[in-house]
Amino acid sequence: MPEENISGVVLTFFSTASSVGKTLISVNMASELARQGYRVCLADYDLQFGDVCNYLKLPFERSIKDIIDVMKRNPDASLKDQLTTYRYGTVSFDVVPSPEPMEDAYNVTVEDCKKLIERLRLMYDYVIVDTTSMFSVLNLAMLDLSTIVTFLGVVDFIPTIKNMKMGNDTVKTLNYDTNKIRLVLNRSDAKTRISMDDVERLLGQGFYHVLPNDFQSASESIVTGVPLALSGSDNVLAKEIRVLISRYTNRVYKENADFKQTIYQSANTEYSGKRQNGWLSKLFH
């Protein structure tokens, strides 16, 4: 695949608490964008305990460590061959898996991780980065590099909200454009005793988007390894994720678009503009 000098969009999922659904949402974001015909790469930058391959039930082949090794050994080598491809029906996207042996997590530098994303964004329309829940050097580098950062939050109890507030305030001190950071609430536990209005007041800003609580479907999709965005599920979480993505891609989400068809009939015309690019470049690869 020829590398163009047009950079794709880098979407990073970040949070200040674990288990808020970063991996679930990034996997679905990748799936939905791929389904719409974009060239998508999902990078698992939770280097120690990444779950992307677990969630997609991808067998472990080459991790970020191996990809970076190749990139360093031979800067001209095609990275595409090094990535792991996830396929479901006719939808596919590439994955940068986190390392299997723990020591490999220590053996990738922040600089290399950055370079990899810089390379990938020349090859893909969307590069999606899943992170860990802390302000590490790596995560800060990813925030810098990203087109859009989705700051995922969950309202469960006070300490989590305190951390969301601290995290949000910290991100604000980095002085990114307002449009770059999007606060998304994942209502992963509906039993919460805290109201969303209170949280928004505390944060001093509203949520860009709120995802509904649907622990059941989320768990199921983790068990089956099929992202909600691809399973044809019409449950409320899958729908909302699609709505969220359509907001990211500045497109109106059509609820009645024949979903199954888009997966199984690959040359879908509805999304022809971007799809042509993605589709053709795949053919010429």
Place this chain on the structure above:
Amino acid sequence: MQYKIMLVEHDRLMLEQLSKVIETAPDMELAARFQSSGDALGQGKVFNPNIILFDTDVEGATEKLREFTGAFPHAAIICTGEKWLADKTSHYIQAGASGYLIKPFTYNSLREALMTYAQSGMQLDSKVITFFSPKGKSGKTTVISNLAIALSRMTGERVGIIDADLQFGDMAVFFNLEPQSTIVEAARDARFLSPLDLRSYFTKVTDKVSVLCGTKKPSLIDRVSISNLEAVIKMAKAAFKYVLVDVPPGFNPTSIAAAEMSDYTYVMAMLNGGYEIKHVQRSLDVFEAWDDFEDRVRVVFTRVVPCNKEAQEKISDAIDYDVDVLVPNAYMMVSKAADNGQMALDLEPEGQFAGSINSLADIIIHQNDTGRGAKW
């Protein structure tokens, strides 16, 4: 108790300065003062002191200390010095000293030292326990805070919590505290403190349980160096019987340093329908590098439903490692308690959650001290 103090201070000016502090104190009596240890040993008995403040900034302090403990078996000996050093203090305590005080001291710090050391002495057989989680959201903070209360109630001993989850420590919120000082200040000052002074950086939760709270802003972590954190943990060992350390998730310099210094490391994860078991397994693989890993590494799972013996066996089999305790899903209770600044342990003292915490406390209290830890 009226303190009858014998002051042994080799520096003439310091002797004057410290004497003044004692002389002006309402509840203390300066029974005698000496500039030479020999004089004090020979003549001090006449004054029948119950407290001896002994200047250790001299050659052969440990040997002299032994002579003092022999000559004054009924007095509590508190060492004084300009700098606290863990290994030296260890020798002093072994030689019979009850505590250590940085000089020059004020009336308040002297009084606190007397109250603390004259009663119970300095902790030597303390246990440091680090709570490690692969990915965060492990229920760690809940377990640590409730465990601290349980440990103190069951033993009557002092428990210190160090919130070294430097970016997002939740201890202060959990206990509803407004800390005057945090780990940032403690780490900054660690090298100039004694264990007694260190205790004032902790915020009291109960009479026996105190917390060294985490940073107020994530950006402050840069101010806590690993070596200073180590100094804080080492010193906390002298101030508390149990030191519980909360660390950031995953393997990072902080969590590794704390685990290395601990007698025990608990690997904790919350069952959330994801790959938590696998993450614990991978963490255990890393800890396996320690020779005495099986003695020092323990496992706890939280939010386990149903939370029973079968589940414990099943999980133990899955990770091929003993699980000490399972903690049930106590979300509503813990959340209610956390919101109100109460302890979940107390909401339902007979409930399953309290049961789990108490068994964990029991295990920690009664386990044989086979851990390596940092012995000093």
